[in-house]
Amino acid sequence: MTMFEVQDADFETRVRAGFAGQNVMHVFKAEMTKVAPGEVEIQMPFNPELTQQNGFLHAGVVTTILDSACGFAAYSLMPTDAAVLTVEYKVNLVSPAKGDYMIARGRVAKPGRTITVCTGDVFAVADGKEKLVATMLATIMAIRNRADLKN
Amino acid sequence: MTMFEVQDADFETRVRAGFAGQNVMHVFKAEMTKVAPGEVEIQMPFNPELTQQNGFLHAGVVTTILDSACGFAAYSLMPTDAAVLTVEYKVNLVSPAKGDYMIARGRVAKPGRTITVCTGDVFAVADGKEKLVATMLATIMAIRNRADLKN
Amino acid sequence: MTMFEVQDADFETRVRAGFAGQNVMHVFKAEMTKVAPGEVEIQMPFNPELTQQNGFLHAGVVTTILDSACGFAAYSLMPTDAAVLTVEYKVNLVSPAKGDYMIARGRVAKPGRTITVCTGDVFAVADGKEKLVATMLATIMAIRNRADLKN
Amino acid sequence: MTMFEVQDADFETRVRAGFAGQNVMHVFKAEMTKVAPGEVEIQMPFNPELTQQNGFLHAGVVTTILDSACGFAAYSLMPTDAAVLTVEYKVNLVSPAKGDYMIARGRVAKPGRTITVCTGDVFAVADGKEKLVATMLATIMAIRNRADLKN
Numbered sequence: 001m002t003m004f005e006v007q008d009a010d011f012e013t014r015v016r017a018g019f020a021g022q023n024v025m026h027v028f029k030a031e032m033t034k035v036a037p038g039e040v041e042i043q044m045p046f047n048p049e050l051t052q053q054n055g056f057l058h059a060g061v062v063t064t065i066l067d068s069a070c071g072f073a074a075y076s077l078m079p080t081d082a083a084v085l086t087v088e089y090k091v092n093l094v095s096p097a098k099g100d101y102m103i104a105r106g107r108v109a110k111p112g113r114t115i116t117v118c119t120g121d122v123f124a125v126a127d128g129k130e131k132l133v134a135t136m137l138a139t140i141m142a143i144r145n146r147a148d149l150k151n
Numbered sequence: 152m153t154m155f156e157v158q159d160a161d162f163e164t165r166v167r168a169g170f171a172g173q174n175v176m177h178v179f180k181a182e183m184t185k186v187a188p189g190e191v192e193i194q195m196p197f198n199p200e201l202t203q204q205n206g207f208l209h210a211g212v213v214t215t216i217l218d219s220a221c222g223f224a225a226y227s228l229m230p231t232d233a234a235v236l237t238v239e240y241k242v243n244l245v246s247p248a249k250g251d252y253m254i255a256r257g258r259v260a261k262p263g264r265t266i267t268v269c270t271g272d273v274f275a276v277a278d279g280k281e282k283l284v285a286t287m288l289a290t291i292m293a294i295r296n297r298a299d300l301k302n
Numbered sequence: 303m304t305m306f307e308v309q310d311a312d313f314e315t316r317v318r319a320g321f322a323g324q325n326v327m328h329v330f331k332a333e334m335t336k337v338a339p340g341e342v343e344i345q346m347p348f349n350p351e352l353t354q355q356n357g358f359l360h361a362g363v364v365t366t367i368l369d370s371a372c373g374f375a376a377y378s379l380m381p382t383d384a385a386v387l388t389v390e391y392k393v394n395l396v397s398p399a400k401g402d403y404m405i406a407r408g409r410v411a412k413p414g415r416t417i418t419v420c421t422g423d424v425f426a427v428a429d430g431k432e433k434l435v436a437t438m439l440a441t442i443m444a445i446r447n448r449a450d451l452k453n
Numbered sequence: 454m455t456m457f458e459v460q461d462a463d464f465e466t467r468v469r470a471g472f473a474g475q476n477v478m479h480v481f482k483a484e485m486t487k488v489a490p491g492e493v494e495i496q497m498p499f500n501p502e503l504t505q506q507n508g509f510l511h512a513g514v515v516t517t518i519l520d521s522a523c524g525f526a527a528y529s530l531m532p533t534d535a536a537v538l539t540v541e542y543k544v545n546l547v548s549p550a551k552g553d554y555m556i557a558r559g560r561v562a563k564p565g566r567t568i569t570v571c572t573g574d575v576f577a578v579a580d581g582k583e584k585l586v587a588t589m590l591a592t593i594m595a596i597r598n599r600a601d602l603k604n
Contacts, residue, residue, distance in 0.1 A: 018204050019204075021203070021204035022202070022203045022204050022209060023199060023200050023201065023202045023203075024200070024201045024202060024203065024209040024211070024212060026200075027178070027200055027201060048174060049174050049175070049177075049178055050174065050175045050178060051173070051174045051175060052172075052173045052174075052175065052219075053169050053170075053172035053173050053301055054234075054299060054300050054301055058173060058175045058215055058218070058219075059214075059215075059218050059237050059240075060175070060211055060212065060214040060215025060216070060217075060218050060219075061175060061211065061215065063210075063211045063214045063215070063218075064209055064210075064211025064212065064214070064215070065211070066211075067209070067210050067211050067214075068203075068209075068211075083205075085244075086210050086244055087243065087244065088241060088242060088243040088244060089210075089241070089242060090239060090240070090241040090242075091239060091240060091241075092238065092239040093236075093237055093238065093239060096299065148205060148247065149205050150204055150205055
């Protein structure tokens with residue numbers, strides 16, 4: 001795995017503050033369980049209130065924690081004057097999102113001054129065993145000088 | 152716009168039952184406001200509890216109603232013995248998801264026996280004016296004979 | 303269809319010069335058959351030398367003309383000091399790329415100063431009838447001040 | 454890395470025959486340099502005839518070898534009665550496709566009876582050093598009983 005150099009020694013504080021500011025994560029009871037340079041992990045419990053018609057977590061819910069994991073992985077490498085925005089992502093859904101809890105892991109594949117490419121996976125954990133649920137390839141952007149976005 | 156022929160005259164009942172079975176739609180206070188052959192519309196109010204750090208709806212929340220709009224648009228053209236599953240989607244996020252409410256519109260671009268391709272858009276509505284927030288290109292699959300999936 | 307305003311009245315000259323500079327288009331015998339603000343059409347004859355194992359044009363060949371159609375559609379709206387670069391695209395392949403010739407149509411879905419989102423389709427034409435072969439959702443970027451890129 | 458079990462002991466012969474049947478690979482002077490269960494590598498020399506306006510290989514050319522690497526990686530795990538078809542792919546283009554030659558590496562991320570998800574990368578090699586050019590996330594399908602497709 002590539003090692004990334006951060007531009008802000010205090011990246012973890014900045015990343016955790018960003019995550020804490022995402023209200024939807026409280027509704028999903030999601031927690032940020034790891035922050036490293038170019039790498040973020042988010043966990044959330046299975047929740048029958050957030051399911052689709054077959055009783056699995058809705059693909060959009062899975063995408064929510066996966067997008068945050070990827071976005072904050074990119075953000076961890078950005079300088080302090082940059083806000084982070086998701087330009088687009090693709091998600092393949094490969095098995096049902098059911099189990100005890102979900103782990104989303106996002107990591108930077110290619111950092112850049114403006115555009116950062118990330119990959120991420122969500123695993124369902126049941127009886128301590130992980131199973132791949134979804135995989136993402138995302139384009140994240142560093143934005144400067146936009147009044148409506150937080151650095 | 153292409154007109155599609157349905158294989159099940161009672162497709163609307165089936166689609167609405169599927170939507171009613173998605174618990175997450177109740178949490179999001181989303182409603183299915185249109186069902187036509189190969190076309191579905193879902194609306195949800197803006198909700199500050201479902202936001203990211205800048206106060207916009209999280210991309211994953213926007214994706215949730217967009218995926219359901221596309222999935223049920225595909226499902227409307229499927230026969231009664233098929234369950235519907237999202238294989239994958241790509242979403243471009245083009246402006247902040249803020250406003251009075253969101254409208255997701257999904258439609259079939261190419262129907263198929265197994266694979267259906269759909270496109271969809273989410274618009275933010277503020278003061279009665281629509282603004283494009285996100286656009287999706289999705290691959291939806293008809294599944295037969297799987298015990299854990301509802302037809 | 304949305305009408306777009308150009309920033310460069312002479313956009314067509316610029317777009318056609320860019321296309322003429324793509325050597326691969328000569329190998330594919332592709333021609334730019336339409337240039338309008340935010341809209342480009344490219345045609346190429348079916349060519350058995352560019353096929354995959356079933357005798358259809360390779361998906362990558364189809365993607366080549368589709369990417370150029372989308373990229374130049376975006377480029378038509380850019381100012382004269384910007385170079386154009388494809389950040390990423392997704393392509394769904396919906397029917398075999400065979401017939402007399404192919405038409406790729408790219409159009410801007412959402413223009414932006416830095417990021418432009420485009421959609422595009424390739425149709426196979428046989429006996430004068432068009433059939434959808436592939437559909438693209440692409441992210442195109444305006445780049446300024448990079449020595450290795452042509453405006 | 455996950456190890457995959459093949460369903461056809463002679464998968465390499467089948468994969469190499471499929472690749473040999475892709476005429477476009479001859480035009481691109483591409484070679485299949487590795488075949489393993491769920492993993493395929495394709496190389497092609499840099500070719501100024503296949504470039505876009507800045508003198509880099511066109512994104513569609515890069516996508517061509519990347520799609521074949523992913524498709525044949527999936528095909529290596531399929532049974533002998535299945536033909537292989539690309540449903541869709543997403544490609545992020547992260548640096549210019551220039552150098553001495555390109556290496557495309559495709560691998561299976563999640564095999565399935567009908568749908569297989571693959572990831573792949575293209576690296577540009579210059580002076581013996583590899584640089585990431587593009588990354589793909591693809592959906593590949595096993596097709597049975599279709600007269601126009603080769604198993």
